[in-house]
Amino acid sequence: MKILIIEDDKILLQHIKQGLTQAGYSVDVSADGKEGLFMAASESYDLLIVDRMLPHIDGLTIIRTLRASHTETAVLILSALDEVDQRVEGLSAGGDDYLTKPFAFKELLARVQALLRRAQQPLESVPELRAQNVRLDLIKQKVWVGDTAVSMQPREFRLLEYLMRHQGEVVSRTMLLENVWEYHFDPQTNIIDVHISRLRQKLDTNREKSLITTMRGVGYVLETH
Amino acid sequence: MYWKRINAFVRTSSFRFALMTMGIIWLVTTLVLVAMYGLLRQSVWQNIDSRMNQYASVVTNAISAQPDLVASEILEQFQDMPSFHISMNTDTDSSRMNDSYSLMAEHHSGLSRPPDHLLHAQQMMRNMGNQQVMTRDIPLPDGSSVQLALNVDYLDDLNHDLFKTLMRGILFTLILAIVGSIILTRRSLKRTNQINEACTVIMAGNLDHRLPVPTPNNSATRLDDHDQMAANINAMLDRIQALMNNVQQVSDNIAHDLKSPLARLRTHLEKIQYDQPSDAIQDALNEADRMMILFKSLLGIARLESMTLTHTKQVDMSKLLADLTELYEPVFEDAGITFVNAIEPGAIRGDADLLFQAMTNLLDNAVKFTPTGGNIRLVSQQMANGYHIVLSDSGPGIPDKDIDHVMERFYRVDSARSTQGFGLGLSLVKAIIGHHQGTISLNNRNGLSVALFFPI
Numbered sequence: 127m128k129i130l131i132i133e134d135d136k137i138l139l140q141h142i143k144q145g146l147t148q149a150g151y152s153v154d155v156s157a158d159g160k161e162g163l164f165m166a167a168s169e170s171y172d173l174l175i176v177d178r179m180l181p182h183i184d185g186l187t188i189i190r191t192l193r194a195s196h197t198e199t200a201v202l203i204l205s206a207l208d209e210v211d212q213r214v215e216g217l218s219a220g221g222d223d224y225l226t227k228p229f230a231f232k233e234l235l236a237r238v239q240a241l242l243r244r245a246q247q248p249l250e251s252v253p254e255l256r257a258q259n260v261r262l263d264l265i266k267q268k269v270w271v272g273d274t275a276v277s278m279q280p281r282e283f284r285l286l287e288y289l290m291r292h293q294g295e296v297v298s299r300t301m302l303l304e305n306v307w308e309y310h311f312d313p314q315t316n317i318i319d320v321h322i323s324r325l326r327q328k329l330d331t332n333r334e335k336s337l338i339t340t341m342r343g344v345g346y347v348l349e350t351h
Numbered sequence: 352m353y354w355k356r357i358n359a360f361v362r363t364s365s366f367r368f369a370l371m372t373m374g375i376i377w378l379v380t381t382l383v384l385v386a387m388y389g390l391l392r393q394s395v396w397q398n399i400d401s402r403m404n405q406y407a408s409v410v411t412n413a414i415s416a417q418p419d420l421v422a423s424e425i426l427e428q429f430q431d432m433p434s435f436h437i438s439m440n441t442d443t444d445s446s447r448m449n450d451s452y453s454l455m456a457e458h459h460s461g462l463s464r465p466p467d468h469l470l471h472a473q474q475m476m477r478n479m480g481n482q483q484v485m486t487r488d489i490p491l492p493d494g495s496s497v498q499l500a501l502n503v504d505y506l507d508d509l510n511h512d513l514f515k516t517l518m519r520g521i522l523f524t525l526i527l528a529i530v531g532s533i534i535l536t537r538r539s540l541k542r543t544n545q546i547n548e549a550c551t552v553i554m555a556g557n558l559d560h561r562l563p564v565p566t567p568n569n570s571a572t573r574l575d576d577h578d579q580m581a582a583n584i585n586a587m588l589d590r591i592q593a594l595m596n597n598v599q600q601v602s603d604n605i606a607h608d609l610k611s612p613l614a615r616l617r618t619h620l621e622k623i624q625y626d627q628p629s630d631a632i633q634d635a636l637n638e639a640d641r642m643m644i645l646f647k648s649l650l651g652i653a654r655l656e657s658m659t660l661t662h663t664k665q666v667d668m669s670k671l672l673a674d675l676t677e678l679y680e681p682v683f684e685d686a687g688i689t690f691v692n693a694i695e696p697g698a699i700r701g702d703a704d705l706l707f708q709a710m711t712n713l714l715d716n717a718v719k720f721t722p723t724g725g726n727i728r729l730v731s732q733q734m735a736n737g738y739h740i741v742l743s744d745s746g747p748g749i750p751d752k753d754i755d756h757v758m759e760r761f762y763r764v765d766s767a768r769s770t771q772g773f774g775l776g777l778s779l780v781k782a783i784i785g786h787h788q789g790t791i792s793l794n795n796r797n798g799l800s801v802a803l804f805f806p807i
Contacts, residue, residue: 135611141618206610228614228643230636231621281677307678311708314644315715320681343636 127242128170130154132162132188133177133204138227142175145231146238159183166192171199173241175234178205178216186219193220200241202234213310232344236296243292255290257348258337260329262290276328281306286325289338289348298345322346365543366536373528380524384517391513392462399503400469403487406435406499410489418492425497436479440488440498462510463503476503483507542577546584555788558592561585595657605650613643648775652760655705655782666703668738668805669696672731675710679718687723697733699805701787709783712776713742713801720746720799737806748795757793 129146133139134157143153154169156162159180166174166188174192178185189201203221205212213224222244223237255262261270267283269276278286285306289297299318304310322338329337339347360366410429414420420428422439429437463483465476473488477500484500491497549562562581565574574582617639624632672694683690717727725745732739749757749764756762758781763774784791789805 135615137615138611138618141622206614226647227610228617228639230640231618307674309674309707310704312644312647313711315711317678317682317711317715320685321678324681342633343640 127172128152129173129175130166130171131175132156132180134180149235159188163188163191172245173238174199174201176201176203178203186216189220200245202237202241230344232296232341233298236298239295240292257290257293257350260337262287271329282325285321293348294350296341296345296347363536363540365539366532369532369535373532377524377528381521384520388517393466395462396465396469399485399501403501406432407487407489414491422491422495422497436500438498440496461514463506546581561588613639648779652778652782655786663700663702665698666701666706667698668731669694671703671707672729675707679714682718686718688721689726691726692729694731695733697738699738705783709780712780716776717742717744720744737804740803741800743796743798743800745798748799749793754793
């Protein structure tokens with residue numbers, strides 16, 4: 127998996143590079159818009175991480191240029207600008223996801239994994255999701271823990287579905303709100319935690335360790351084993 | 352509605368000014384007409400009087416030339432005088448007393464009434480065979496007298512016609528004055544309204560809008576005072592917009608310049624936490640995040656207040672409120688709060704994410720202050736003028752001294768000081784609602800009642 131990071135903040139760039147390399151990705155970096163665009167256009171990457179404010183050519187222009195030349199590489203936009211309008215602007219320019227600075231590295235990693243997974247396997251392809259002894263039937267919209275059917279409300283089902291699609295990965299509260307409830311903003315209350323604890327109550331019968339682990343300050347992971 | 356418009360029209364300063372100007376013109380015209388009438392009357396009667404004098408002196412001269420002439424001979428001699436009638440004076444002294452000349456004159460008015468100074472003991476108005484005449488007594492040496500009479504009956508008709516014409520003239524100029532005022536006002540009001548409408552559009556947040564100013568395509572086209580005012584307002588708006596863009600630029604730069612070092616700080620902390628995990632570092636990380644949230648909220652509020660909605664969509668409010676209810680239901684259950692809602696279908700133009708965020712802030716507050724066993728009610732209604740939402744809880748409400756201030760930035764009610772937060776939640780809500788041209792009002796009604804209104 128090859129990732130290109132175009133970011134002019136050298137310390138942040140090094141930090142992200144180090145983190146992603148440790149996570150097993152092959153990482154190229156550029157601190158300049160012009161150079162970054164050249165690299166993105168000439169080599170084949172699985173994911174681009176692009177800052178909005180860059181020397182010479184800004185991030186959105188890079189994305190628009192790439193999209194105009196039919197480069198379909200997934201793009202994660204990084205920005206210190208976090209207004210809703212600017213997020214919409216970034217996504218409509220061709221970005222696939224938008225993360226505002228500062229961010230926890232784990233949040234970045236979670237989004238990188240989600241984007242790469244989306245690029246690899248489209249969502250609709252599987253009829254059933256499995257994690258440990260939990261089975262989620264996407265066609266019948268039913269959930270089993272072992273042999274026991276568990277009743278779920280539609281939103282709980284979607285929450286579990288999202289967690290299971292990203293099992294083993296960290297998902298942030300903002301990602302959950304965005305993908306399960308389809309509203310984008312940073313929740314500043316424990317509202318998502320309440321829903322997670324409901325889900326745990328239904329799934330964690332006869333289990334030593336909870337299926338869903340809380341990652342302090344970041345979000346949750348649905349454990350594969 | 353119609354009356355209201357007329358009333359508003361009449362109240363405009365342009366109309367009053369035009370009416371005043373027209374009123375003065377009308378008054379002057381009327382005065383001139385009345386003065387003309389008076390002068391005409393003077394001149395007509397002077398003329399009659401001088402003719403009287405002329406004939407009287409002819410008769411008097413004849414008498415003084417032949418002092419022994421008797422009345423009948425004089426009558427015969429002057430029988431054929433043109434337009435005059437001469438007769439024996441049959442009045443007795445007593446009848447003269449009763450039939451006073453002044454009384455006689457009072458039967459007439461306006462033009463047909465002789466000026467007082469032309470009436471005296473020898474000269475008076477009389478009614479002779481249904482004809483109005485002016486008479487002059489000429490004494491004879493033998494003590495009797497003859498009477499000269501001039502028919503002035505035509506003056507009645509003349510007066511009648513003249514008076515009618517005069518009144519029509521005055522009425523006509525009065526109508527002209529009012530119609531003129533209205534036309535003038537409408538012209539000036541059209542421009543004023545254009546300016547007002549443009550100002551409303553600009554106030555609604557469309558800062559790129561400008562007042563219409565006719566482009567002077569040749570040097571002969573002069574800009575009137577309204578055009579000049581519009582041009583000046585436009586220049587002022589350009590300046591304000593330039594300043595605002597500056598502020599925008601500066602705040603964007605601050606956001607970038609302060610966020611990046613904070614991001615680096617966070618990065619360093621995260622690195623340390625990765626190498627040597629400790630609770631102290633985690634606390635520092637949390638503090639950095641808190642700072643970031645504060646910063647984002649402040650910038651967010653400032654931007655919302657200064658910007659207009661650009662990416663607006665039709666937002667289904669009933670869906671949004673239903674989603675909100677669903678999201679919060681477990682929270683209510685955990686907190687032991689009864690939740691009741693009555694949501695009516697309705698849609699407004701806006702940003703669903705922002706509106707949802709505003710509603711979550713309000714609901715978070717409601718949950719925070721409602722005691723276990725209490726209740727929260729969410730009611731929405733689509734009305735003719737817009738979409739109304741009322742969220743009320745059974746909490747303690749907000750102290751009266753604070754209720755007008757809680758939406759100010761960093762304002763915190765004393766009782767809430769110990770709880771987490773910056774005092775920006777309601778400011779953000781207000782900014783979001785204001786961003787949608789909506790209104791928010793807080794009231795204490797057995798708890799706090801928050802009323803939101805989004806006009807159509």
